[in-house]
Amino acid sequence: xxxxxxxxxxxxxxxxxxxxxxxxxxxxxxxxxxxxxxxxxxxxxxxxxxxxxxxxxxxxxxxxxxxxxxxxxxxxxxxxxxxxxxxxxxxxxxxxxxxxxxxxxxxxxxxxxxxxxxxxxxxxxxxxxxxxxxxxxxxxxxxxxxxxxxxxxxxxxxxxxxxxxxxxxxxxxxxxxxxxxxxxxxxxxxxxxxxxxxxxxxxxxxxxxxxxxxxxxxxxxxxxxxxxxxxxxxxxxxxxxxxxxxxxxxxxxxxxxxxxxxxxxxxxxxxxxxxxxxxxxxxxxxxxxxxxxxxxxxxxxxxxxxxxxxxxxxxxxxxxxxxxxxxxxxxx
Amino acid sequence: xxxxxxxxxxxxxxxxxxxxxxxxxxxxxxxxxxxxxxxxxxxxxxxxxxxxxxxxxxxxxxxxxxxxxxxxxxxxxxxxxxxxxxxxxxxxxxxxxxxxxxxxxxxxxxxxxxxxxxxxxxxxxxxxxxxxxxxxxxxxxxxxxxxxxxxxxxxxxxxxxxxxxxxxxxxxxxxxxxxxxxxxxxxxxxxxxx
Numbered sequence: 001x002x003x004x005x006x007x008x009x010x011x012x013x014x015x016x017x018x019x020x021x022x023x024x025x026x027x028x029x030x031x032x033x034x035x036x037x038x039x040x041x042x043x044x045x046x047x048x049x050x051x052x053x054x055x056x057x058x059x060x061x062x063x064x065x066x067x068x069x070x071x072x073x074x075x076x077x078x079x080x081x082x083x084x085x086x087x088x089x090x091x092x093x094x095x096x097x098x099x100x101x102x103x104x105x106x107x108x109x110x111x112x113x114x115x116x117x118x119x120x121x122x123x124x125x126x127x128x129x130x131x132x133x134x135x136x137x138x139x140x141x142x143x144x145x146x147x148x149x150x151x152x153x154x155x156x157x158x159x160x161x162x163x164x165x166x167x168x169x170x171x172x173x174x175x176x177x178x179x180x181x182x183x184x185x186x187x188x189x190x191x192x193x194x195x196x197x198x199x200x201x202x203x204x205x206x207x208x209x210x211x212x213x214x215x216x217x218x219x220x221x222x223x224x225x226x227x228x229x230x231x232x233x234x235x236x237x238x239x240x241x242x243x244x245x246x247x248x249x250x251x252x253x254x255x256x257x258x259x260x261x262x263x264x265x266x267x268x269x270x271x272x273x274x275x276x277x278x279x280x281x282x283x284x285x286x287x288x289x290x291x292x293x294x295x296x297x298x299x300x301x302x303x304x305x306x307x308x309x310x311x312x313x314x315x316x317x318x319x320x321x322x323x324x325x326x327x328x329x330x331x332x
Numbered sequence: 333x334x335x336x337x338x339x340x341x342x343x344x345x346x347x348x349x350x351x352x353x354x355x356x357x358x359x360x361x362x363x364x365x366x367x368x369x370x371x372x373x374x375x376x377x378x379x380x381x382x383x384x385x386x387x388x389x390x391x392x393x394x395x396x397x398x399x400x401x402x403x404x405x406x407x408x409x410x411x412x413x414x415x416x417x418x419x420x421x422x423x424x425x426x427x428x429x430x431x432x433x434x435x436x437x438x439x440x441x442x443x444x445x446x447x448x449x450x451x452x453x454x455x456x457x458x459x460x461x462x463x464x465x466x467x468x469x470x471x472x473x474x475x476x477x478x479x480x481x482x483x484x485x486x487x488x489x490x491x492x493x494x495x496x497x498x499x500x501x502x503x504x505x506x507x508x509x510x511x512x513x514x515x516x517x518x519x520x521x522x523x524x525x526x
Contacts, residue, residue: 076365117467121389124375127396131368134403138361146407153404177467235370 003106008156011112015092023247024054029281030288036291058240066236071141080139081234081241084132087125088248094267095255096116096180098265098272109266110272111180118179119171122256123164126211129249130156133213136242137230148229151299152213155275158306159217161211163313166203169321172262173197185262194261199317202260204308205286206255210306212246221251340380347373360406364399371395383465 028043030198035042068077069271076312079149097111115121137149170193175332194201211219231242258264258279267275297305350370357363369396378387390437 017454115384117384117388120385120392120467124388124396127392127400128372128395129367130400131365131403134400134407135365137405138407150404153407155401157397157400157404164392289448 007106008112011108014281015112016089019089019092019248019251020244021192022251023244024058026247026251026284027057027243028054029284030291033285033288034139034292037289061240063296064236064238066238067233069141069233070177073139075266076135076139076184076253077281078238079081080132080136081238081245082132083135083246084129085241085248086127087132087260088252090125091122091252092255094121094179095252095259095275096183096264099254101272113179114178117177119167119182119260122179123167125250126252127160130244132242133230136234136237140230140233142233144232145230148232152230155213155217155302155306157211158303159207159310162203162306162310162314163207163211165311165318166200167260169197169200172318172321172325179259179264183266184276186263186266192261197261197317197321199313201257203314204257206262206310207255209287209290210302212249212253213248213253214250215291216297217295250284250287250294251280252281254287257283336380339376343373343376343380346370347377362401362402364406368395368399371399381465385465385467385470 001106022273031053032042032050034040043053046052046056068074093112094115096111096114100107100109102108114125122189133152134149137145137147140146168183173193173196174185176182176185182193209215231239234242258276263274263281264279265276270278347370350366350368350373354363355368358364372391375387375390375395378384378390378455
């Protein structure tokens with residue numbers, strides 16, 4: 001019993017540390033990739049290739065003054081960054097990052113918790129993520145923040161449905177909700193769900209970008225209209241927490257996309273963890289690439305796109321897949 | 333006292349606390365937040381009863397979707413969120429209020445008396461059968477024994493959707509708030525759909 005607790009605790013700590021490090025270095029990745037795409041160099045002074053930049057940023061933000069506006073709802077203003085950050089971490093509890101392996105004579109599972117409703121768990125957690133943004137917007141006592149908060153709640157609600165429906169196709173094929181089981185079913189290259197459910201993959205990716213408030217769907221925080229939206233009034237580490245949370249969500253969506261559509265840790269030659277990281281950071285690169293390429297949507301375009309394009313497509317995909325499964329009875 | 337009991341007591345207390353605070357708050361946004369707290373604590377109770385699927389769905393649908401809409405509407409209508417609502421309208425007479433209150437308290441007492449509290453506290457209720465509360469089992473029940481209630485619920489929600497669209501569309505054309513109307517229609521559809 002004690003062994004299980006110790007191994008579990010160590011695994012949780014390891015995953016949290018790795019995720020936080022990845023968040024920090026994703027910021028550097030973003031700045032570097034953006035810079036090269038725009039014929040700049042990006043951060044170069046802090047360490048070789050600017051590798052110490054995230055640490056320097058962190059230290060700088062920690063020593064900044066922590067300002068709480070007079071007109072804000074104090075308690076909620078302080079809680080909001082934490083509320084937005086925690087769900088991003090919780091997602092990783094069910095993401096299988098490796099096959100089972102043995103270390104120091106112990107058999108260790110490659111996932112923190114193999115929940116048999118893993119996919120639903122992820123939905124439950126990510127659907128709570130919007131509250132951090134909404135609370136921040138509401139409690140700041142500022143017009144820009146409030147508009148950012150309202151926008152984000154409208155946007156999340158609009159894209160959540162298509163987001164959920166896009167996964168139903170995969171679940172219908174996989175016939176399970178367990179993340180580990182879904183990865184196991186994608187053992188060979190052509191078994192990956194990206195080939196069996198290409199439309200669902202595109203929908204998931206699009207809605208995932210909208211859910212994480214990234215360009216071209218970053219309406220809640222667009223600088224030109226809302227002066228950074230929900231986090232206008234934040235400074236110091238509270239601001240940094242929002243920042244880390246955003247990257248945490250990007251990593252979470254990338255990990256879930258990897259697990260559901262790209263076969264998770266499956267891959268030849270290299271160790272499973274390495275494959276997993278390669279795929280996840282492939283998605284992260286894609287995110288940054290999008291940011292460098294596309295302008296922002298207009299707000300009504302965003303709503304129309306969500307309800308009139310993505311949602312019908314997601315419904316059609318779900319019904320088509322269900323019909324296919326019923327007719328071919330591929331499950332049995 | 334085993335771990336299950338501790339978790340149950342904590343989540344039950346949090347659920348009741350959240351529900352109480354929800355009706356005790358003057359600020360509607362705070363009420364919504366307490367309701368969310370209560371819902372999440374209830375989800376923990378469901379999970380403890382081996383109803384994993386139900387617990388997850390409770391969070392996804394109620395805490396994650398419907399409450400976001402509540403918050404959205406409250407924030408749109410009452411932009412100065414810290415302003416209190418003032419005196420509630422006196423729709424019910426004092427007699428009706430007290431009668432309903434007493435009846436509901438009696439109901440609560442009967443439910444608590446009937447509940448196997450002791451068995452729950454000592455963990456004697458026993459383990460749920462294999463696969464209880466799993467997605468497969470819930471789905472099988474829903475599409476066999478409870479097919480008609482399930483379909484009727486769907487029709488009911490559809491009626492709500494149609495009603496919402498009709499209400500939202502009933503403004504005159506050329507209204508300056510036309511775009512606003514469209515947005516509300518979309519949101520309402522979603523509320524009923526989720």
